[in-house]
Amino acid sequence: MATFQETFRNIFKIHELRQRILYTLALLVIVRIGAHVTLPGIDSHLLSSAMSNSTSDNLFGLYDLFVGGAFSNAALFALGIMPYISASIILQLAGAVVPYIQKLQREGEEGRKKITQWTRYGTVIISAFQAWGVTIHLLNMNYNGSPVVPEEIRGIGWTFSTIVFLVAGTVFIMWLGEQITDKGIGNGISLIIFIGIIDRFPYAILDEYRLLAAGQRNLVIEIVILAFMVLVIAGVVLVTQGTRRIPVQYAKRVVGRKVYGGVTQYIPLRVNTAGVMPIIFAQSIMFIPSTLFSFFPNNEFIASIAGYFNYESFTYSFIYAVMIVFFTYFYTAIAFNPQEVAENMKKQGGFIPGIRPGKQTAEFIDNILTKITLPGSIFLAIVAILPAFVSRFGVSGSFAQFFGGTSLLIIVGVALDTLQQIESHLLMRHYDGFMKSGKIRGRRF
CATH class of the missing domain: 1.10.3370.10 (SecY subunit domain)
Known part of the structure; x- marks a missing residue:
């Protein structure tokens, strides 16, 4: 502290x-x-x-x-x-x-x-x-x-x-x-x-306090709910920052009297490359039936379809999760191009140990990205449907949305990005930052 x-x-x-x-x-x-x-x-x-x-x-x-x-x-x-x-x-x-x-x-x-x-x-x-x-x-x-x-x-x-x-x-x-x-x-x-x-978070906390004050919620249960929320946030932070590092070596080049290259760097492939976009895309599509029903409240056919897309129904959660997995792969394919990365490495004289430059490098990167995207997409799906399950246990709707979904992912992602920028300002002036503890190596030696 x-x-x-x-x-x-x-x-x-x-x-x-x-x-x-x-x-x-x-x-x-x-x-x-x-x-x-x-x-x-x-x-x-x-x-x-x-x-x-x-x-x-x-x-x-x-x-x-x-x-x-x-x-x-x-x-x-x-x-x-x-x-x-x-x-x-x-x-x-x-x-x-x-x-x-x-x-x-x-x-x-x-x-x-x-x-x-x-x-x-x-x-x-x-x-x-x-x-x-x-x-x-x-x-x-x-x-x-x-x-x-x-x-x-x-x-x-x-x-x-x-x-x-x-x-x-x-x-x-x-x-x-x-x-x-x-x-x-x-x-x-x-x-x-x-x-x-x-x-909206203070209002959500106020809703929980009203449940406690009215005797509808036990204090021990509330503590368990808050502890579970902390664990979920920790899991989101872990997956958001999780990366698979691919080593890249650069050949030595002699320019004049100086030697360039000969070092090993890493390509950080994020477990959650797509970020929050798959949830936004899937949520937009899943809300279409209920939105249509708000325009045509007396239409029985639309009302019957909207019933299957109720926020707390199992059908909604299952289809929602499948769509998130699909959009995770879809958006990752758009946001990250292995072929372009392989070509840039080849131009700069870099190569992955044991992998031929060019096409084989692109296939190698694409294979790893496909494998790490699967657990990332499944985690996104679990986080997205978590508020619906939490609300079934008596948690107020305003507070349940902070257990997962779009809200939590945006909050964690933006908070980490802002903290990293503050951290860079501190480290440039030889101060310890928020995200690491201990002495800076440059000052110790």
Whole structure:
């Protein structure tokens, strides 16, 4: 504990790191404020009453999770950063099939700038369409016969102004994310999603406390639940950081009077290369039946199909798990190209001991990646369906979502990435960081 306190004090001893952290916190506060500023013309009291009676087991609930409740508040930041994420995913997937985008991805800084520019344009287009859908959703919402959007302001003027506000909110959040990345600490886009999810944690703890206060939960059982949650988080951290290192040797080269190469490096293949994307893809598809049912509540056929996709049903969990395993392999194949890695190694004079450069190296890497992706995908599937099983044992729904699924994976991934960046700042100035203990070798010898 003393080491942790000393490390925390060291953070604020470094002027640049202190300024970056305070700058990041200030911008994240602005993001949370914008998530509670309701759009003009909407009755906030009727909106909260209508949203309290709606279910979260649909695409709207998933979307609201990523934007930190801004969607249910019909706030200026209701679309959040998700249109930017969608545009980024579309361009990333297009890079696997469109040769020109593949070329841009390999051009380094100039290609990255061009792709970033396209991503921004795509963000505006996607957010405009999504904002139009939000206006339709708000116009159809009512509580006990009273519309959320008053009749006197309905019309093309309100629709257009709402779309402009929502698109402007998304562009502003995108700018804030880029500012955090450039002048703050951590990845700005990821931190915005992170802070929106973690904002719900105090309310989840409060729900558990109410169960204890009402006598519906035994204190010993609550301690066991919390201990199990800690074990799950530890497992997610372990798998998130788990890698399979492949040794790579480089031949010696003599340039002038200097000798280059002759060292052994490693290719770190992550157990969970796909990250949280398989769960997002699978969850989006699994929520389609319940979302359709919300649009057609009186359709018996859609209602019967939606019954099989109930969040707590065995059918839902099984199909959900299978889809996660499939999307893990699918996204890993897109995100990591063994052929490209093998070609780069060959150009730089590197080779894997016992493996011929070129095609055999690519097949060797692909074989290892396929093997380590299987346990990673199964673990992702278990983590994804864990909240549904935990909720069956009396855990409140708001608290159960932190036992796994998208929420926990995003929280762990973003927290580890931010801690590693803080760690690098500390180590550069010869301070011990959060993630390692003991003396730095450079100071001991």
